[in-house]
Amino acid sequence: xxxxxxxxxxxxxxxxxxxxxxxxxLAEGEIVGLLGPNGSGKTTALNMISxxxxxxxxxxxxxxxxxxxxxxxxxxxxGVARTFQLVxxxxxxxxxxxxxxxLAFRKAPLWGAGAKAEIDTLLADVGLGGRADQxxxxxxxxxxxxxxxxxxxxxxPRLLLLDEWLAGLxxxxxxxxxxxxxxxxxRGITILLVEHVMDAVRALCTRCIVMNTGSKIADGPTAxxxxxxxxxxxxxxxxxx
Amino acid sequence: MKLAAALIxxxxxxxxxxxxxxxxxxxxxxxxxxxxxxxxxxxxxxPTRYISLATVAxxxxxxxxxxxxxxxxxxxxxxLAAAAIxxxxxxxxxxxxxxxxxxxFVIFTFGLTELVRQLVTYYEVNVTRTLxxxxxLPFGPEHIYWQLLALLAATLxxxxxxxxxxxxxxxxxxxxxxxxxxxxxIRITRVKLTLFSISAVIMTLAGAIQAPRWTYIEPSIVFNPxxxxxxxxxxxxxxxxxxxxxxxGAIPLFLLFEWLSANFPNHYSIILGLLFIAIVFVxxxxxxxxxxxxxxxxxxxxxxx
Numbered sequence: 001x002x003x004x005x006x007x008x009x010x011x012x013x014x015x016x017x018x019x020x021x022x023x024x025x026l027a028e029g030e031i032v033g034l035l036g037p038n039g040s041g042k043t044t045a046l047n048m049i050s051x052x053x054x055x056x057x058x059x060x061x062x063x064x065x066x067x068x069x070x071x072x073x074x075x076x077x078x079g080v081a082r083t084f085q086l087v088x089x090x091x092x093x094x095x096x097x098x099x100x101x102x103l104a105f106r107k108a109p110l111w112g113a114g115a116k117a118e119i120d121t122l123l124a125d126v127g128l129g130g131r132a133d134q135x136x137x138x139x140x141x142x143x144x145x146x147x148x149x150x151x152x153x154x155x156x157p158r159l160l161l162l163d164e165w166l167a168g169l170x171x172x173x174x175x176x177x178x179x180x181x182x183x184x185x186x187r188g189i190t191i192l193l194v195e196h197v198m199d200a201v202r203a204l205c206t207r208c209i210v211m212n213t214g215s216k217i218a219d220g221p222t223a224x225x226x227x228x229x230x231x232x233x234x235x236x237x238x239x240x241x
Numbered sequence: 242m243k244l245a246a247a248l249i250x251x252x253x254x255x256x257x258x259x260x261x262x263x264x265x266x267x268x269x270x271x272x273x274x275x276x277x278x279x280x281x282x283x284x285x286x287x288p289t290r291y292i293s294l295a296t297v298a299x300x301x302x303x304x305x306x307x308x309x310x311x312x313x314x315x316x317x318x319x320x321l322a323a324a325a326i327x328x329x330x331x332x333x334x335x336x337x338x339x340x341x342x343x344x345x346f347v348i349f350t351f352g353l354t355e356l357v358r359q360l361v362t363y364y365e366v367n368v369t370r371t372l373x374x375x376x377x378l379p380f381g382p383e384h385i386y387w388q389l390l391a392l393l394a395a396t397l398x399x400x401x402x403x404x405x406x407x408x409x410x411x412x413x414x415x416x417x418x419x420x421x422x423x424x425x426x427i428r429i430t431r432v433k434l435t436l437f438s439i440s441a442v443i444m445t446l447a448g449a450i451q452a453p454r455w456t457y458i459e460p461s462i463v464f465n466p467x468x469x470x471x472x473x474x475x476x477x478x479x480x481x482x483x484x485x486x487x488x489x490g491a492i493p494l495f496l497l498f499e500w501l502s503a504n505f506p507n508h509y510s511i512i513l514g515l516l517f518i519a520i521v522f523v524x525x526x527x528x529x530x531x532x533x534x535x536x537x538x539x540x541x542x543x544x545x546x
Contacts, residue, residue, distance in 0.1 A: 050424060051423075051424075052420065052424070071423065072420075072423040072424045073423045073424075073425075073426045073427060073428055073429070076423075076424055076425060076426040077426050081424070082424060084420075084421075088418050088420065088421050090413075090414055090417040090418055090421060091417060092413065092416070092417050093413060093414070093417065097410065097413075100410065101410060101411075101414045101421075101422075101425055101427075102425045102426075104407050104410060104411075105407075105411065105425050105426040105427045106425070106426050107426070109407075111407060151425070155425060155426065
């Protein structure tokens with residue numbers, strides 16, 4: 001049974017169709033890459049799944065329920081968590097409070113001593129152990145990304161949406177980042193990741209969906225999709241196909 | 242330990258009326274009144290950074306409720322009625338405005354004050370045919386002082402509780418980034434409405450308790466928009482995100498404004514405006530935060546030396 005189902009999902013901004021009739025299913029436990037050139041509609045698709053943007057047409061289902069049309073807080077309570085393309089830390093809070101904010105308002109909330117222990121575990125998991133009391137705005141870029149991941153995990157998601165979580169990292173950080181996401185596989189979390197870093201996509205994703213100008217142009221096992229002529233054309237231009 | 246210290250301070254303050262003359266007592270009442278308004282204002286506007294100029298709308302409603310009902314109802318019920326009216330108006334206004342952000346919210350709350358004042362004026366002129374009202378309650382200044390002291394203590398206790406509670410965290414998350422807040426499962430409208438209402442009820446009560454001070458009340462007195470601006474400056478001066486910040490901002494500014502309005506009645510507004518600009522530019526996070534950052538800089542210097 002599929003965890004997430006997009007059915008003919010469409011988003012129009014005035015005359016521009018950013019996402020055009022997008023349909024796909026995610027099975028429980030899958031790690032799927034959502035690829036495509038800039039402006040192909042990947043982030044818009046993610047924003048519709050998390051409830052940040054309303055759909056112009058189509059529907060989105062989670063397990064046996066339609067979630068399109070629900071506000072983000074309701075979708076979050078049904079098990080969808082995300083990170084943002086440009087890291088959205090809560091700068092006036094400490095690192096620990098950033099994670100606490102997710103624990104305290106999730107479906108099965110944690111507060112007080114139980115939350116404190118969970119914060120320490122989550123921060124240790126992402127490599128920020130012992131830094132709960134530091135102000136969030138004092139973190140480096142990679143550490144902000146780690147914190148944002150810990151915050152998303154603190155929501156106890158069934159589906160995790162990662163929007164270019166690996167972008168802007170140097171090679172060493174990238175390696176650490178890939179290992180971190182790959183470790184999430186063991187938790188049984190289904191992950192949909194928008195990504196441009198192809199090494200990461202090859203290492204992490206069993207399946208890839210490719211979008212171009214708002215439409216899906218490929219969907220299948222990673223190696224096959226990345227070899228697909230149409231995908232190469234979309235990314236690199238006709239001469240390379 | 243801290244609680245004991247707070248209770249001792251409260252007890253000591255309760256004896257002030259028997260120790261000082263009428264003029265200092267009047268000043269203390271003014272400080273308490275503005276301290277309550279600034280603390281209540283910061284309860285909502287501190288973490289969310291929604292600058293509300295509706296303070297005096299609630300304050301004035303409280304005062305007017307007392308003026309209208311004090312001859313027909315026993316005093317405790319009058320206070321209860323004032324709180325209820327404040328709550329209802331806060332819920333209505335909140336539902337209508339809390340989806341607004343930034344400058345739109347500021348302007349709406351400012352407009353609201355004017356609207357409430359005009360509605361009260363209209364009602365008085367056309368329905369009751371009396372614009373001014375007299376408030377005769379058997380209260381001396383010391384009674385008003387004690388009630389305000391109790392309200393201030395309650396307000397600080399609420400502010401203290403909010404700071405450690407889930408709803409306080411929710412409010413800070415919303416202030417930082419409402420998009421993140423909603424994606425973490427926070428019901429933004431409900432959280433904002435709750436805190437806005439608590440803050441508004443406190444403001445209404447502050448107005449109700451102080452009504453007997455004027456003896457004669459009319460809309461232009463109790464709905465004076467300058468009050469709303471003063472409260473904002475006071476909270477910003479002390480630091481709206483600290484428990485005692487707004488109160489500490491209210492003390493020097495109230496005394497300064499008293500002195501200015503006595504000595505420079507014609508230039509009062511100009512000085513007020515300049516002061517407002519100076520505070521926003523020089524101390525954007527308040528005096529307490531500035532003191533902290535200076536102290537941090539000094540300790541860093543010591544450590545490196």
